[in-house]
Amino acid sequence: MTRLFAHEMARGLRAGDYSSREVVDAHVELAHATDRGLHAWLFLDDARARAAADAADARLAGARRAGTAALADLPALLGIPVALKDLVVTRGQTSTAGSRILEGYVGSFDAHIAERIAAAGAVVLGKTNMDEFAMGSSTEHSAWGPTANPWALDRVPGGSSGGSAAAVAAYHCAAAIGTDTGGSIRQPAAMCGVVGMKPTYGRVSRYGIIAFASSLDQVGALGRDVRDVAALLQTVAGRDGRDSTSSPIAVPDYATSLPEDDDAAARVLRGLRLGLPREYFVPGMDPGVEARLREAVRALEAAGAEIVDVSLPHTDYGLATYYIIAPAEASANLARYDGIRFGHSVRDGDVLANYLASRGSGFGDEVKRRIMLGTYALSAGYYDAYYVKAQQVRTLIKADFDAAFEDVDAIVAPTSPTVAFPLGARLADPVAMYLADAWTLPVSVAGLPGMSVPCGLSEGLPVGLQIVGRAWDEEGVLRIGRAYEAITADADWRGLEPSALPLLADPAISAPRLPAPALPA
């Protein structure tokens, strides 16, 4: 039952083949039995999940009595097990954003998306591990220990939504919420072999989402196929008055444009113009990643798409631009953690001493590094040289995409230059870590919708194809992703399960660990 897609579960639930309680029990049991060696979850709330499943079953029973029209009107994710990333605040549950500074923090309200998910009757099983405050590309920067990759337990799942990606890949839930500031949905989706969509900046309300970089943060969805991702995005997208950046632009009904039939889905590609940015194929890219990408592009072309060479000339400036803007905004957002009102608190004398001690012991290394970078970039004398300069280059990066989209309907590109790297491999070199997001960062800087879909394996590890659309055109991106699924439905890699899943069934397996840090004492 855990192997089913959400849209398959939905059909079975409506037909009465099984109950939501049975579906949820199966997932909760599997998650408990196989998460020790994975550490995708920070907590599972069995009691709340089972109560939500029972409520979903009651809704299903009511609709079944009322007739087929009432059944058809039920929300797509009713009774379906999903996960929240640990930065989604929910009433009465902990939300730490992977940080010690929020240890024990219990929400006194629900995030907008938590309200929407509850109203849709989807069943939240718990919250997933993440890089602290979403700062990272590997989930190694969680204060609560790293998450392993279900395809190779000694490798990272990507990040920062690594727990969500690993939980979906390991069949612990059908879909999961992630957030993406510079690649934090798309890159872990690619590395865990699942689908992950970051919608346009402003598409989903961030009310109740613990903030990282406010001009970049966006909520999105992960799942095992495009339709499941579309269903979760549909559930949470749209205007909310409590987030002034959430857009009033209407959200289309994604399901109607994502046919179940493969031939119908593939038809979208005929005559479609897809841009291939030449700057994304550079030395340093894994040869296996490039080979899978070229195959995916050939498949799209063979199905009728026209592949157009495009240039995004400011691609190489994306990394520096992002790593000025995001830390600057983070340094301001994280000023709220003062050890006075909630969370980790160390009393060490006067007010200043309390701040220094609480923040110094509550934040981890990567968060401190970014707060330092951001504080410096915003400090007197450097503001124009760094922050304003980066915002000017942001204009150029956005203009690159605007120019490309005059000629093409969407852009296809690799999601990450490499497959999942070994745990610990990049911890000592922040710049090498940052490069893992070199091709997702510019998309975030421009605020565009981007999705990663699996496109095969290299060295036995998943590779992701990134599809980037015009602002607000999530629908077009989803249609292309669904079409790509359709034309590769018979590919040999499609049927493969993550290769380390059998190992996770061993109850004596040890939790994922980082190699001993090579830091000075």
Place this chain on the structure above:
Amino acid sequence: MARMATLTRADVEHVALLARLGLTDGELALLEGQLNHILDQYLVLSELDTAAIAPTAQVIELENILREDVPGASLTPDQALSGAPERQGDYFVVPVVVEGAD
């Protein structure tokens, strides 16, 4: 970039104080090296002449999003104080910040 500085140990300590981060000597030493390495990566932006380019603070064209100015539901004092490390009545407790106060 008009000014491109190398951060000294004293600079790192100053920024840490501005950021209200109490760092150990080991952390300060490590950060000095890492921050300078990261700042070196920023140099690439100086290749671009942006004198005539307007900065982009946000990418979606929304303006003046305001809500109606009406009272709505809010947190109760107990909810707002539920995570307080130290509480007295309906107040958060902080050390004395004004000399001579009690």
